[in-house]
Amino acid sequence: MAETEAAAERARAEGAPGPEDRSAGRPAARAAALLRACRPKQWLKNLLVFAAPGTAGVLADPVAVGWAAAAFAAFCIASSGTYLLNDVRDVEADRAHARKRHRPIASGTVPVPLALGLGAALVVIAPLALLPLGNPLLLGVLLGYLALTACYTLYLKRVIIGDVVAVAGCHVLRALAGGVAVGVPFTAWFLIVVSLGALLVVVGKREAELRNPEAGGGRAALRGYTVSYLVQVRTMASAAMIVTYCLWALDGHGEGTAGVFHALSIVPFIVFVLRYHLLVDRGVGEEPEEIALRDRPLQLCLLGMAVLVGLGVYLR
Secondary structure (H helix, E strand, C coil), X not given: CHHHHHHHHHHHHCCCCCHHHHHCCCHHHHHHHHXXXXXXXXXXXXXXXXXXXXXXXXXXCHHHHHHHHHHHHXXXXXXXXHHHHHHHHCHHHHHCCCCXXXXXXXXXXXXXXXXXXXXXXXXXXXXXXXXXXXXXXXXXXXHHHHHHHHHHHHCHHHCCCHHHHHHHHHHHHHHHHHHHHHCCCCCHHHHHHHHHHHHHHHHHHHHHHHHCHHHHCCCHHHHHCCHHHHHHHHHHHHHHHHHHHHHHHHCCCCCCHHHHHHHHCHHHHHHHHHHHHHHHHCCCCCCHHHHHHHCHHHHHHXXXXXXXXXXXXXXX
């Protein structure tokens, strides 16, 4: 097995087509590889567009659900385009990385010109698809997301702290998109919790990459961080987020059943944060979407919190 892999590496270095390159000639294999390059697993992040409508209690309205779904679809298209463009820019670095060299673009399964063309097309299609809907605020948030991701790809990913703030900002813009799509006002509580939660996830990702150099892929900004610094930021973000969430859950929701459900949601919320800290300390936080898909305790905490908050909102 090792000899086979070594031979494949030598053949690729000499310019001969490897197994990935030969399979790339088949339309079905090319289409499957292109879909993987669009990173559909990371569309999970775009579910944040349902957060504001959900906490505002409007998801029982089919029209609101339709607007939120439109925002979700637009962000899935836009994010896939930015992932393709980002991987094209990083293709040489990915090819030198033990794990990332197997990505469709880095391995040659998806040719660079094809990825570049499709990425650019998706980035253009996403805002154009929103134009007929006549919601300038939603369009503006999406364009802001595309601008921020472009700055990240071209520059900010190499800037210490700037890379973390940029990625966290993309998460916040997803949450804002859901609110402006449906037309619900944002509370200070919502914005603070979402911002701190986004910071917690991104810092946890960087910490896991720093603990496991193979996961970081030689990320330039990692050289400016230390594990102890990232632990401090993670602790600060989670502590502030828990306090803010508790203040929201215990204030302004009435004295009846609705207020009880909101208060009870604090329990799975805190357990969720504790579980996430444990996973990051174990060094498995470099792929947050994989954690969300595979870690059953985290899933149960999210489900419990969603059910309790939903009962509190819709029984109010």
